[in-house]
Amino acid sequence: MDPRTEIREFLSSRRARIAPEQAGLPAYGGNRRVKGLRREEVALLAGVSVDYYVRMERGGLAGASDGVLDALASALQLDEAERDHLFHLARLSRAPAPGGPRRRRPASTVRSTLQQVLDAISGAPAWISSGRYDVLAMNQLARALYSPMLADPRRPANTARFVYLSPEAAGDFFVDYDRIARDVAAKLRMEAGRNPHDEELIALVGELSTRSELFRRRWASQDVRLHRSGRKRVRHPIVGRLDLDVESLDMPAEPGLRLNVYTAPTGTPTADNLALLASWAATQQTLATELEPHNG
Numbered sequence: 664m665d666p667r668t669e670i671r672e673f674l675s676s677r678r679a680r681i682a683p684e685q686a687g688l689p690a691y692g693g694n695r696r697v698k699g700l701r702r703e704e705v706a707l708l709a710g711v712s713v714d715y716y717v718r719m720e721r722g723g724l725a726g727a728s729d730g731v732l733d734a735l736a737s738a739l740q741l742d743e744a745e746r747d748h749l750f751h752l753a754r755l756s757r758a759p760a761p762g763g764p765r766r767r768r769p770a771s772t773v774r775s776t777l778q779q780v781l782d783a784i785s786g787a788p789a790w791i792s793s794g795r796y797d798v799l800a801m802n803q804l805a806r807a808l809y810s811p812m813l814a815d816p817r818r819p820a821n822t823a824r825f826v827y828l829s830p831e832a833a834g835d836f837f838v839d840y841d842r843i844a845r846d847v848a849a850k851l852r853m854e855a856g857r858n859p860h861d862e863e864l865i866a867l868v869g870e871l872s873t874r875s876e877l878f879r880r881r882w883a884s885q886d887v888r889l890h891r892s893g894r895k896r897v898r899h900p901i902v903g904r905l906d907l908d909v910e911s912l913d914m915p916a917e918p919g920l921r922l923n924v925y926t927a928p929t930g931t932p933t934a935d936n937l938a939l940l941a942s943w944a945a946t947q948q949t950l951a952t953e954l955e956p957h958n959g
Contacts, residue, residue: 664859666755667722673752674720676885677739678705685740708738725756744853748887751856773800773920781805786941788907788925791914794854794890795864796823796847799920804937807944808925811836811900823847823867827875838896838904848881849888856887858919890921901943902936 679699683690688704695701700708706716711731719727719735727735732753736746773791781789781802788805792798798809798820806813811832812825826832826840826847837843851868858864871878890911897905907925914920927933 664855664865666752666859669856669859670722670724670752670756671720673748673885674735674739677741677745678702678720681740686738705735705738709734711735722756724753727753744849744887744889747889748853748856755856755859771797771799773917777917784924786937788937790923791917791920792822792923794857794919794921795851795861795867796821797863798822803944803948804941805925807901807940807947808897808899808905821867823851823871827871827878835898835900838898843895844877845881845886846888848878848884849886850890852882852885853887853889895925899936899940902940904932905936905940906931906933 679697681699683700683704686700686704686708688700688708702716702720703713706713709716709731711719711734716735724732729750732749736749739745741749771793777791778800781791781800784802785804788802788808790798790801790805790809798812801809801820809820809822809825811829812820812822818824826837826844829836833840833844851864854861855864855868868882872882890913892911893909895907895909897907899905905927907927910924910926912922912924914922927937
């Protein structure tokens with residue numbers, strides 16, 4: 664992923680979405696040839712020269728100070744995720760040219776003690792994932808919740824691949840499928856801004872772009888989003904509807920990994936269905952153990 668191309672497409676897409684009146688500028692004439700703000704209008708709002716802004720939009724953020732980036736973020740009305748993404752792209756531009764920026768390689772496995780932590784969480788689905796949505800470890804209830812994603816053992820579990828390439832995800836599993844698909848693409852682009860040379864991330868984006876027209880559209884939007892708390896509603900094939908509260912927590916000791924936990928308030932139908940799912944998962948585990956061949 665070329666940082667200059669990413670900068671150009673990101674800034675031009677953010678500029679295109681803001682009408683002059685949204686920025687407090689007069690819109691002279693009714694025949695504007697550009698969608699959104701003109702470059703000179705962004706330069707005015709950011710307090711920089713037109714030539715300087717044009718250089719920035721062409722990918723030249725290497726010399727931009729944090730103050731200039733803050734002013735540019737304000738001019739383009741960037742939210743927190745978009746501002747962070749802009750600063751990530753600027754840092755990439757400042758990296759030494761030979762060999763490109765030093766790549767932070769996300770972990771592909773987790774320590775055994777972290778699996779113990781997951782297993783100790785018995786009343787809620789919990790798992791650890793990478794920024795590219797690889798599922799690295801799960802507790803029993805998470806495996807039961809995402810059993811449709813785990814049905815094909817030939818490939819490592821990846822939530823983004825499940826969302827965009829599984830007919831079941833779009834057709835039945837996710838109640839708010841359009842929002843889920845939008846958020847997944849936006850979070851992947853945020854990860855690409857942090858780790859543009861992650862070969863596995865590049866391969867995943869290439870695979871999704873090749874196989875999913877919806878992903879191509881979402882990726883081209885240049886939208887970004889942070890991993891935060893939220894709400895996820897699913898239709899589980901065993902227990903039915905689950906309206907889950909989501910917490911996605913960064914793990915300082917494991918950079919690039921996140922702990923994801925889904926819960927529901929006590930006494931709600933979802934809490935009851937989670938308990939039913941836990942019982943079903945325990946029964947399945949018992950059956951699997953009994954069917955295992957025994958030595959001796």
